Amino acid sequence: MSRLLEIEGLAVTVPTPSGAIATLVEGVDLTLARGERVGLVGESGCGKSITALALMGLLPVGARATGTIRLDGEDLLALDDRAMQRVRGRRIAMVFQEPMTALNPVRTIGAQIAEGMILHLRLSKREAEDRARALLDRVGLPGPRFSLDLYPHQLSGGQRQRVVIAIALACAPDILIADEPTTALDVTIQAQILDLLADLVAERNMALLLITHDLGVVEEMTQRMVVMYSGRVVETGATADVFAHMAHPYTHGLFSASPRRALDRRAGGRKIRLSAIPGQVPDPLERPAGCAFAPRCPNAQADCLPAPPPLRPLGIATRAAHAAACLHPMPPGAEPAAAPSSGEALR
Known part of the structure; x- marks a missing residue:
């Protein structure tokens, strides 16, 4: 498979109140091919979400990314804000883990789905609304029950997450990043959302970067995995x-x-x-x-x-x-040794 995305030596640093520079991500190499599904795994604080935000050009104020992030050969870290805006949502889109904070509470769901299509695809308002209705139907929110005029607070958590997925898919991106997309949902809805993502990625031949701490989800959903x-x-x-x-x-x-x-x-x-x-x-x-x-x-x-x-x-x-990245890896078939209690490591 030809590589759609190539990340080499990615590092993200951020200044701290004390004046010191904290390195949040260091030396990350990662590739994605069109149609490939890759899982990014690790505990909270391991750098998974920061890596995704670097890809999207959405790092916190003061944070700095170095290395290279190439999309079809173009280095995204060399782009200015205006050029990156043309990539974000159009070529790379993201499904965030908390839909209530990802959605604008004072705008209708229809307006939020249509916005990207009007901006990136130059569609008229009517054309964008027609596509938004089709997208809602595709993600399991059919009309007339789920009107474009609804607001996020009128939907359940699982329904809001489906709206976030519709927004991410609106411009048919090449890469979909899903950052813990089922964290706030109950088990039944989690399974539905994961099945929906798998179907949509296969239909559209998108590359999927799935960020999670759940190894069971990684085993079911991905072809390749990266542990951070x-x-x-x-x-x-x-x-x-x-x-x-x-x-x-x-x-x-x-x-x-x-x-x-x-x-x-x-x-x-x-x-x-x-x-x-x-x-x-x-x-x-x-x-x-x-x-x-x-x-x-x-x-x-x-x-x-x-x-x-x-x-x-x-x-x-x-x-x-x-x-x-280990000098003393586990041998094949080995059961894990008892983990050290505090202060026992290296003795």
Whole structure:
């Protein structure tokens, strides 16, 4: 597959009130091909959403992105605000995790869906409204029950998320970014929204970047996955390969803490106990000089401390694209060791 999006060496820094510069994302490489579905995984604070905001040109005030983000060969980081506005919504669109804050409460849903089509596609108001009605019907909000004149507060959480998806799809983007699109929804509605996204991506041959902490969703929805920790990529590969051999202890820890995976194993007759990864993602200003996961890692040794380990292929012929940034990866088929309690790592 030809590459639609190429990210190389992406770093995002932001000044702090003390005057220090915090590095939120560092050295991220990522590619997307047309029609490909990639999952971006990690705990809160690992840099997933900041990476997505850098792609959209929506970083917070004062934040600075460096490296390259190429869309069909054009470096988005070299574009000015006006040029980026022509990309945002037209070539790359985003489904945000909280629809009530993503939608304007004082504008009708019809006006919000039509806005991008009027701006980017130069449609008349009537043409845009006709397409907006068709989009609402496609995302499961058919007329006349769901009028273009409704306001966001008149809809449920799941219905609002469908409106956000319709807005993102309005201009037929090449890339759809879905940032925790089901976080605030109940389980039944979550499944409906994920099925809808999968169908729409397949219909339109879009590339999908799915940001989530739910490994079960990644396994069902994506072809390839990227695991981030403390602003860096720590494991990447085909989703099936990573699930078959979770090499980085952090990926293994996420798997061990996943209720859905525990239920899957119980269904096969094997009972396991869920475990939690102790500690938390380090503050960007207090990130260790070496492997940022070492203080929480059951496999950490002294050689993990001097410098962050590079992302290296695992050396398995059938998993040539599977790589992990770890000096002491989990062996194939290994069960995770007991995670260290506070202060026990590296002893």
